[in-house]
Amino acid sequence: MYTRILYALTAAVILAAVAAGCYLARERIGIERGFNQVEIAVFYDEAAFMAAAEGRPFSEVLAELKEAGVTTVFFKEPSLEEGRVGGLFEVCRGSELVRYPAIGPAVGQVSPGSTCLVIWNRDTFRQMQELMRTRLPGAVFIEDTGGPYLAVLPVPFAQLKDMGTGFPREPLQEVADAGLRTVVQVRSWKGATPESIAALGEYLRNIPGLSAVAFNDLSLPGFPAYIDELAEALEELGVPVADIEFYPQVGLKNLGSRLAQRTVLTHTIAVEEMPKYDVRRAADRYVLAATERNVRLLVVRLFFDPAAGGTGVLAENAAFLSGIATRLEAEGLTLGTASRMPGWNYPLWLNFLVGLGVIAGGVLLLDRLGFRRLGLVLGTAAALGWAAMSYGGAAAGAKLMALGAATVFPTLSVITFVRPQGTSPWQSLLRLAAATGLSLVGAVLLVGTLAGTRYMLKLDAFSGVKLAHLLPLLLVALYFAFLLPSGRRLADLKQQVESMLNQPILVKFAVACAVLAAFGLVYLLRTGNDAGTLVLPLELKVRAFLDQALAVRPRTKEFLIGHPLLLLLFYTGYRNARYLVLVLLAAIGQISAVMTFAHLHTPLEISLIRVFNGLWLGALIGLVLIAAWCLFDRLAAPARLPAMEPPGWKVVKKAGGK
Incomplete structure (x- = not known):
């Protein structure tokens, strides 16, 4: 009994x-059935390289990618080291500025032992100045030389080479004009303060067509001391934070929990993994991420080795992207701005x-x-x-x-x-x-x-x-x-x-x-x-x-x-x-x-x-x-x-x- x-x-x-x-x-x-809109993004660097390889205007390439199903372009913030290697500026000591006669009187304003960036393009100078003056308060920017322009850094370049330099304005505008959205991947910086974090928010607010914000490094800027300030700065943007699969970042979960827009699960293939993939396997991986893991932002890497007798890199990548888009729609998903999980x-x-x-x-x-x-x-x-x-x-x-x-x-x-x-x-x-x-x-x-x-x-x-x-x-x-x-x-x-x-x-x-x-x-x-x-x-x-x-x-x-x-x-x-x-x-x-x-x-x-x-x-x-x-x-x-x-x-x- x-x-x-x-x-x-x-x-x-x-x-x-x-x-x-x-x-x-x-x-x-x-909730899951209504959470069905997927964003397909490509890397800006890859799209720009493809335009150069094909000898076609960037705007035309963007138009073809959009036709293939791309909704967004993903911008990685370049570092100072990448800018130096790419020829955007030269690095020298203050005592070496005499090699640049065009700088003229500015030489007298710089101590011989200072680290200097000699920047050739005015737009690049302005781009770097906008964020670096808040991330590095001791930096001095001299533009009355008429070019080249000068940035004087208070610490050796080796300690700053991983610092971000902001995002190029012209390509951002071209992407917006093409009717595409933008995701930016921000670099962290040493010594983040509430002021520099607030300045980041102001900077991102001016990016046209911003769809989401991603972070580049293993730890978020200002974490853990200023995670609330970072959340406040991003909250005003009204966009989610990208949570990249298989790339754990310290502070990201804390940040996402504080945001009303939360996070958008994001998937890409690491560049070092790409040799293991062909077009079919890569498409399978992206579709699987969207259909089986609630991933709503796919950042697709392109292929640059055309098949024998193929139609060219752009045409083959357009077919690759179109195939992904078609398969997603067949699974009941739609293309557009990534869905945000409702409360x-x-x-x-x-x-x-x-x-x-x-x-x-x-x-x-x-x-x-x-x-x-x-x-x-x-x-x-x-x-x-x-x-x-x-x-x-x-x-x-x-x-x-x-x-x-x-x-x-x-x-x-x-x-x-x-x-x-x-x-x-x-x-x-x-x-x-x-x-x-x-x-x-x-x-x-x-x-x-x-x-x-x-x-x-x-x-x-x-x-x-x-x-x-x-x-x-x-x-x-x-x-x-x-x-x-x-x-x-x-x-x-x-x-x-x-x-x-x-x-x-x-x-x-x-x-x-x-x-x-x-x-x-x-x-x-x-x-x-x-x-x-x-x-x-x-x-x-x-x-x-x-x-x-x-x-x-x-x-x-x-x-x-x-x-x-x-x-x-x-x-x-x-x-x-x-x-x-x-x-x-x-x-x-x-x-x-x-x-x-x-x-x-x-x-x-x-x-x-x-x-x-x-x-x-x-x-x-x-x-x-x-x-x-x-x-x-x-x-x-x-x-x-x-x-x-x-x-x-x-x-x-x-x-x-x-």
Whole structure:
């Protein structure tokens, strides 16, 4: 009777939490569907180089790029060193100014040891003067020479070579006249002050057609002391800040959280990566970023090696860009100024209710592991702590609940549906669907606890990704290694562990453990977005094929490992401890299905399709695996090894001895 009450109560709380999570998920999908306008940008330097290579006016090149789908031109702020190398000015000591007779009387105003920039063009001089006089208050600018013009710097050039020089006015105006938008990438500078940051805001306000502001360096100017001043200066511009994927910048998340316009997720290919790409692969990468990761600003790098017998660099790049634009529109996206994520206000009690569902699942899991009293005590304490954290608005509490959801429900799924008895292929398929459904309860609760646009824009993220991949495996191993039936006491578990630790180890088992440890390390290292170095070239080709064939590629851990092995395990049954490795590998698929939804910047509909594709494809591979198992079992007819059943379970064999 007591057990029925416990199960009914936890089930009721979980069902209510799932309903709340589904409501929040539906709201999120509505926001994502309206967040569908993508900006396609090209680098100014590349477009200008292409115009020079083709011998055509820059304005004509801009017109053709616009026709191909380009909406924006991306300007990187040149550094002093780049200006020197590019011949915009020369660097010399004050004592060397006698080499420039045109400077005339100005020579007497400069001390012999000063660092001087001799600038040839008046527009370049004005461009540099506008920002440098605020970033470097000790600098002196002399323009009454009639040219060349002079900038006298208070420190050696080597200390300033990375300082930005502003943006060229004429190209900015040409871009605006062509009907295109502008994104500027600002360099940081040493010794930023509230005054120099405010001057930056004033400077950017005068750039025509400004669409977004990006930053060039690993740390934002003025961070951390003047991040509020930087936010205030940018807020008045009314444009978002570009958050460039795979290029973490210190202070960017802090800045984005302070801006009403927030950030726009941005994607480009690093220049050093370009040799690895051809036109098709590059287009695939840009389209994937927009469709699957909420990227709304694509900064596309151009190709400058025309194909044999081709039509020229400009025509080939126009076709490349047009292809990207066409594919984006086919995916339901439109071209224009990057969409900005609208605000999302929902009742906070829904978030609290979702968290209670996670706690109820934890109580149920501990009960299944044989620790009912401990589960009730911890569940009560967790509910009180969650109430306090929810009232205080602590983001850490929501992340902790998300970790709980990603841990509890895949574990519950595996220990609930993997049984000693085998079953038919058809029943195995039904059991796979039911197990995945229970695991996805954790996905719904994870999405519900981390609801909010700050997660969708990557201003905040799910914490503990590797823990969420590891903890369910540890719990599943604990359960199946010692087969804890309901009601087993902690003392019994302690005795079993001590007995196991006192057993001698054979070399073959030590080797097997080393192999498993290596596999586990690779498994953990491959989690997240920074595991590209561990992906084999063949796997990259398979991924590309699946992207083309299925539109949304399923995860390898699900369709190739987890789901097929779980289906086989349902068919054979968990007969004895020799199947422990099989059950751990099978659990990977359930964990991965839940963690797919931890990519909170990926549209929910994409995640749902990804999991569905992984499930049906994994089921097909699993049926083939079952057929191969039956064939091998029939042909080999191996001698049965002595059973190694842990205490508490009775092995139930199929008819025919299988």
